[in-house]
Amino acid sequence: MQPGSYVVLAAILFTIGAVGVLIRRNAIVLFMCIELMLNAANLALVTFSRINGNLDGQIMAFFVMVVAAAEVVIGLAIIMSIFRSRRSASVDDANLLKY
């Protein structure tokens, strides 16, 4: 068993997150699926860091974490303001820009 199995696990988790984004309708759950994809990418980065024997991958994962925190703050604020005006967190209801 090689460290490559971690990368395969990361690929599986990333796929589950991507499928979740496609099939779920609740905006908050969509955000959680995006977080899962970011986490899977982080796992791959940390494993690459170990395979290559330097710490750059871990630093990149650290930056991904910071960007994810900023993204979650903004995204949840947007969801809150949409919910305040439309009384719904479903992405199917937010179609005002459609027509």
Add this chain to the structure above:
Amino acid sequence: MSVTEQVFFWVLGPLAVIAALGMVVARNAVHSALWLVVVMLCLGVFYVIESGPFIGLAQIIVYTGAIMMLFLFVLMLVGRDATDSLIEVLRGQRVAAVLIGLGFAGLIGAAFFRALDGRAAKGLDAANVNGNVQGIAAALFTRYVFAFEVTSALLIAAATGAMILAHIERRRDQKLSQPDRMRARFAPGVYPGPKAGPGVYATTTSVAAPGRLPDGRQTDRTYSPILPKRELTEAEAAPKHTEGR
């Protein structure tokens, strides 16, 4: 990989996959959030055993500590709307999404496995010789110092943006003054006094039973609207003559 690490991988890896599937499948958004916490804790343990204790603890503190709490806060604010609708807007979208996902997983999983199979990791023992935190700090504050500074600008911009988005601004003409509030409160048709408690003048002490007005009519104002209204019909309230049977 040592034996300990293999045990950790084969226990926590399937657990992480199951929890991720549970997050996608769970109908209730709060359950989804709790499943995601399990995934993140598993990944935090993986980072620690992959000789990255700093990133592992940052994962647990930042993700499961801060970000997931933020998710739960917003879920509680959004409240009862958190359950998902079962209506498929595009027909066959779920099946197509699952099929595409299986194909995608097979593709990148096989590609990574073929690229990395049989390749031994160099390991981070040389890089972590002064300690993991010291090694990360040495790289972060020399080679990556510009990215680190830009990150602070990003966080400030995100905090400001969230404050602006969450702020409710009322226009000056929409603000109610205190005399206006008092007039609205005592306007005709509005009942200014406290409402009767549920069950007052009723035949039961249940909070789901509506109270009665002085003229005997039932009033819906005395119980919470999320409780089902419970009032027995005449036939149900009549004696059942079960004595002596």
